[in-house]
Amino acid sequence: MNSSLLSLAIWTPIIGALVVLMTGNDRNAHLARPIALISAIVAFLVTIPLYTGFDTAVAGMQFVELYNWIPRFNINYHLGVDGISVLFILLNSFITIFVVLAAWQVIDTKVAQYLAAFLAMSGLINGIFSSLDGVLFYVFFEASLIPMYIIIGIWGGPNRVYAAFKFFLYTLLGSLLMLIALIYLFMASNGSFNILDWHELKIGMGPQSYLFFAFLIAFAVKVPMWPVHTWLPDAHVEAPTGGSVVLAAIALKLGAYGFLRFSLPIAPDASQYFAPLMITLSLIAVIYIGFVALVQQDMKKLVAYSSISHMGFVTLGFFIFNQLGIEGALVQMISHGFVSGAMFLCIGVLYDRLHSRQIADYGGVVNVMPKFAAFFLLFSMANSGLPATSGFVGEFMVILGAVKYNFWIGFAAATTLIVGAAYTLWMYKRVVFGEITNPHVAEMSDINSREFLILGILAIAVLAMGLYPYPFTDVMHASVDNLLKHVAVSKL
Amino acid sequence: MLTNFVPPDLAPAYPEIFLLTMACAILLVDVIMGAASRGLVAALSLMTLFGCAALTALTATGEVNTTFSGMFIDDAFADLLKMLVYGSVAAVLVYSRGYLRDRGLDKAEYYLLVLFATLGMMVMISAGHFLTVYLGLELMSLSIYALVAMDRDSARSTEAAMKYFILGALASGLLLYGMSMMYGATGTLEINGVLQALAMGQANGIVLVFGLVFLVSGLAFKLGAVPFHMWVPDVYHGAPTPMTLFISSAPKLAAFAMIMRLLVFGTIPLAEQWQPMLLIMAVLSIIVGNLAAIAQTNIKRMFAYSAISHMGFMLLAFTTGVFNGHAALALEAYTSAFYYMVAYVLMSLAGFGILLLLSRSGYDVENLEDLKGLNQRSPWYAAVMMMTMFSMAGIPFFVGFFAKFSVLLSAVAANLVWVAVLAVAFSLVGAFYYLRVVKLMYFDAPNDVAPIHASIDMRVLLSLNGIAIAVFGAFPEPLMQLCRQALARSLF
Numbered sequence: 001m002n003s004s005l006l007s008l009a010i011w012t013p014i015i016g017a018l019v020v021l022m023t024g025n026d027r028n029a030h031l032a033r034p035i036a037l038i039s040a041i042v043a044f045l046v047t048i049p050l051y052t053g054f055d056t057a058v059a060g061m062q063f064v065e066l067y068n069w070i071p072r073f074n075i076n077y078h079l080g081v082d083g084i085s086v087l088f089i090l091l092n093s094f095i096t097i098f099v100v101l102a103a104w105q106v107i108d109t110k111v112a113q114y115l116a117a118f119l120a121m122s123g124l125i126n127g128i129f130s131s132l133d134g135v136l137f138y139v140f141f142e143a144s145l146i147p148m149y150i151i152i153g154i155w156g157g158p159n160r161v162y163a164a165f166k167f168f169l170y171t172l173l174g175s176l177l178m179l180i181a182l183i184y185l186f187m188a189s190n191g192s193f194n195i196l197d198w199h200e201l202k203i204g205m206g207p208q209s210y211l212f213f214a215f216l217i218a219f220a221v222k223v224p225m226w227p228v229h230t231w232l233p234d235a236h237v238e239a240p241t242g243g244s245v246v247l248a249a250i251a252l253k254l255g256a257y258g259f260l261r262f263s264l265p266i267a268p269d270a271s272q273y274f275a276p277l278m279i280t281l282s283l284i285a286v287i288y289i290g291f292v293a294l295v296q297q298d299m300k301k302l303v304a305y306s307s308i309s310h311m312g313f314v315t316l317g318f319f320i321f322n323q324l325g326i327e328g329a330l331v332q333m334i335s336h337g338f339v340s341g342a343m344f345l346c347i348g349v350l351y352d353r354l355h356s357r358q359i360a361d362y363g364g365v366v367n368v369m370p371k372f373a374a375f376f377l378l379f380s381m382a383n384s385g386l387p388a389t390s391g392f393v394g395e396f397m398v399i400l401g402a403v404k405y406n407f408w409i410g411f412a413a414a415t416t417l418i419v420g421a422a423y424t425l426w427m428y429k430r431v432v433f434g435e436i437t438n439p440h441v442a443e444m445s446d447i448n449s450r451e452f453l454i455l456g457i458l459a460i461a462v463l464a465m466g467l468y469p470y471p472f473t474d475v476m477h478a479s480v481d482n483l484l485k486h487v488a489v490s491k492l
Numbered sequence: 493m494l495t496n497f498v499p500p501d502l503a504p505a506y507p508e509i510f511l512l513t514m515a516c517a518i519l520l521v522d523v524i525m526g527a528a529s530r531g532l533v534a535a536l537s538l539m540t541l542f543g544c545a546a547l548t549a550l551t552a553t554g555e556v557n558t559t560f561s562g563m564f565i566d567d568a569f570a571d572l573l574k575m576l577v578y579g580s581v582a583a584v585l586v587y588s589r590g591y592l593r594d595r596g597l598d599k600a601e602y603y604l605l606v607l608f609a610t611l612g613m614m615v616m617i618s619a620g621h622f623l624t625v626y627l628g629l630e631l632m633s634l635s636i637y638a639l640v641a642m643d644r645d646s647a648r649s650t651e652a653a654m655k656y657f658i659l660g661a662l663a664s665g666l667l668l669y670g671m672s673m674m675y676g677a678t679g680t681l682e683i684n685g686v687l688q689a690l691a692m693g694q695a696n697g698i699v700l701v702f703g704l705v706f707l708v709s710g711l712a713f714k715l716g717a718v719p720f721h722m723w724v725p726d727v728y729h730g731a732p733t734p735m736t737l738f739i740s741s742a743p744k745l746a747a748f749a750m751i752m753r754l755l756v757f758g759t760i761p762l763a764e765q766w767q768p769m770l771l772i773m774a775v776l777s778i779i780v781g782n783l784a785a786i787a788q789t790n791i792k793r794m795f796a797y798s799a800i801s802h803m804g805f806m807l808l809a810f811t812t813g814v815f816n817g818h819a820a821l822a823l824e825a826y827t828s829a830f831y832y833m834v835a836y837v838l839m840s841l842a843g844f845g846i847l848l849l850l851s852r853s854g855y856d857v858e859n860l861e862d863l864k865g866l867n868q869r870s871p872w873y874a875a876v877m878m879m880t881m882f883s884m885a886g887i888p889f890f891v892g893f894f895a896k897f898s899v900l901l902s903a904v905a906a907n908l909v910w911v912a913v914l915a916v917a918f919s920l921v922g923a924f925y926y927l928r929v930v931k932l933m934y935f936d937a938p939n940d941v942a943p944i945h946a947s948i949d950m951r952v953l954l955s956l957n958g959i960a961i962a963v964f965g966a967f968p969e970p971l972m973q974l975c976r977q978a979l980a981r982s983l984f
Contacts, residue, residue, distance in 0.1 A: 024871075025871075069969070070894070070968060070969045070972075071969060072898075072969060072972050072973065072976070073897075073898070073901065110867075113867075113871070135897075138888070139888035139889060139893070142887050142888050142893075143887065143888050143889050145887070146882060146887065149927070149930070150930075150934060153930075153931060153934055153935040154867075154934055154935055160935065161931055161935055164931070164935070165924070165927060165931070168923070168927060169920065169923060169924060169927075172920055172923055173920055176916040176917070176919060176920055177913075177916070179897075179900070179916065180900070180904070180909070180912055180913055180916060183900055183901050183904045183912070184904060184909070186901070187904060187905060
């Protein structure tokens with residue numbers, strides 16, 4: 001009973017990318033843009049049945065597709081989603097539409113290549129979230145580096161080459177070790193690359209520890225966790241707006257997703273054993289990186305550090321091993337997808353007008369851009385975790401989970417509510433309020449209808465998720481429950 | 493006495509006989525028609541290769557046929573390799589023509605020497621006797637020395653040819669010396685006879701190992717593995733680009749055949765002795781090749797060092813065939829090596845093909861800088877080169893990924909996890925210089941904006957070559973199975 005929905009979710013944007021590429025050079029940019037938009041919208045529409053047709057009572061994989069791919073190594077084209085992964089496919093396809101829209105007037109060189117790179121990446125990322133075969137996962141995981149490398153390198157800021165190399169090599173370093181781990185698991189399971197088979201595999205503590213660290217390096221770089229986070233601020237700052245949005249909203253989730261799909265179920269004993277280490281690293285990310293964000297002069301860097309800090313929450317939620325923690329972390333991941341995407345889009349709006357990312361160059365924006373200021377305020381509040389926005393739900397659940405695990409860990413995590421509010425709102429105050437000191441700011445025009453549409457839809461998403469998170473938690477409940485039961489059983 | 497003479501069965505050698513006849517015919521055409529025959533000679537050479545392919549396909553029985561008293565073997569392994577050789581030589585002829593014409597080098601000698609070198613390779617591939625190996629090797633090598641020196645007014649080319657000749661002659665000497673030792677120990681020069689003598693276990697161990705060391709050194713010389721790699725960068729750099737293209741393609745397949753015939757078909761009982769030798773060379777080649785390639789500014793030298801590292805990777809597969817005294821992994825391991833070699837030739841053809849495409853009269857594309865901004869000049873060929881670079885770096889969906897993957901898999905299967913980790917670590921180093929090429933093509937502005945001129949056959953073939961890199965990357969199974977079956981039918 002093969003369903004083809006997941007294949008559609010993967011290949012629709014990739015085929016769209018090829019069609020966009022065929023429009024050729026910039027003379028045909030007027031063709032490339034609508035084709036890309038249509039592809040992105042169609043690609044999102046085909047993912048909707050994944051949500052509406054999802055059976056929330058089932059913990060296992062749904063919409064499974066299984067075909068032989070490389071029989072010599074028993075590698076299969078094996079796709080499927082559970083409550084943990086399905087939402088990310090929707091999120092990814094949803095965000096891609098905004099990335100295409102955000103580029104509409106802003107990107108005017110090599111338009112077709114720009115849009116095609118994002119569409120291709122969207123498809124590859126859907127592939128990562130739905131792969132149930134280790135090699136298929138790896139192939140998508142690595143291949144998704146190529147478009148991002150190109151995006152940062154061609155359309156990025158002044159220091160783009162350095163950032164592109166750093167991004168690529170850092171991530172490759174992690175994933176190559178994962179490749180060895182995958183091959184090891186293939187040997188240990190007598191020739192299977194099926195991730196679900198690996199979940200059932202009995203592995204001794206020694207190999208479990210090696211596997212745990214191999215996966216940790218791969219995913220920690222991607223999340224990114226302290227201390228391997230240094231590529232992210234560079235990549236974010238240099239990437240064009242669309243690149244930052246995809247990096248923050250989607251790419252960071254890949255690492256966190258990897259923990260849930262590989263580390264926890266394959267090496268549960270090692271995960272439990274090294275949980276204190278993971279919690280420590282997460283708390284350092286939450287608190288220390290929060291303070292680092294406070295002193296940034298560059299808006300994009302500030303949001304980049306805030307992303308690292310928020311992702312620290314996610315890894316914290318995973319490694320306290322309770323329902324609230326993991327579900328909270330997942331909600332936080334989706335909320336962060338909306339919020340950080342929206343924050344980068346807001347900064348993009350400012351950058352398009354003034355071509356500066358420095359906080360000091362702004363001030364008094366509210367006087368000339370009142371509509372923008374309202375949206376920016378909402379997203380800033382969501383970023384600092386104000387109740388009734390999506391940012392609050394996830395953080396609150398993780399903090400509750402952490403308090404259940406250990407009061408002081410919960411306490412330390414809760415300080416983020418203060419630090420997060422401090423750096424976000426202080427930045428907001430310096431950029432938006434006050435007197436206009438820079439004459440160029442006075443010339444800035446308010447957002448146009450295209451920008452209004454993008455920010456408006458994201459604002460609705462942020463508020464809806466903050467007020468009524470049930471549709472999200474309902475989907476993941478059974479799968480998270482199942483994962484926790486699985487992790488609680490020793491595989492020694 | 494003559495009555496006892498039984499004429500040998502010529503059928504297995506029809507392709508070789510046909511090639512030799514055609515080469516002589518082409519020589520006559522050139523002598524009679526002179527300079528007017530240029531186009532005809534090129535066309536005839538290509539037709540000769542097609543004819544050989546047809547003959548090889550027609551005479552293929554799938555079984556092992558020997559003739560000339562066991563000196564010549566026609567088996568599935570030889571047939572497949574020969575087909576690949578014809579294909580790559582044909583590609584070389586097509587890619588080189590424009591370049592040679594621009595420089596007045598497209599003389600009949602070029603085509604003849606290439607054809608004679610091809611004949612040498614075919615003899616090597618079909619060798620059933622140490623002397624046949626040597627005969628084929630010398631025919632190939634002498635033709636290539638002359639090819640490298642074709643541009644006789646260029647001091648650099650003649651120097652490269654001289655260096656190649658002297659070192660090549662030394663390597664041949666080593667090989668011959670090793671063969672004589674083997675003869676001393678086993679009393680035969682026939683590859684199958686050596687195998688049987690070794691299986692009986694009556695040969696003198698010390699003499700055997702002594703001979704083996706020389707054999708392996710000679711092979712390593714021809715392959716360009718560290719520490720016998722010194723000639724590779726100089727020859728790649730010094731030779732005119734079409735000759736470099738030739739050296740880096742079909743002869744690698746022939747060298748692979750030589751390793752298979754001498755080490756696997758002939759001396760597999762000594763695998764426990766030659767595997768460690770190859771392992772050391774493989775590891776050193778991967779390290780030195782990747783590190784030295786970083787420092788190169790000349791792209792041909794960079795490709796030379798990259799070739800050294802690729803040969804190291806390929807040799808790695810040979811070190812895993814016999815494990816714990818059992819040839820359990822032999823077929824899988826040698827299939828991996830075979831596939832790796834085919835993948836390398838495919839990538840090498842595309843890489844040098846692009847260099848030839850961009851060169852024109854009076855302007856050789858030699859330095860990395862010359863590739864700057866290729867994406868603006870021709871997005872499609874930039875994409876072909878990008879796919880080639882990512883493929884060489886071992887990033888999926890390109891042919892190089894599954895080639896590296898299968899080698900790593902066989903290394904882990906043979907408990908050589910540390911070697912796999914090391915190989916992977918240096919792949920990361922390698923990724924840097926391949927990424928640099930992509931960076932130059934995509935992120936930088938072009939120095940040179942001249943339009944690209946090339947004949948239609950070259951454009952089509954180069955595009956197909958690029959597409960093949962992607963298609964075999966996504967669907968490696970058919971080609972892998974082809975290699976595997978050819979080996980399975982011939983080996984055991």
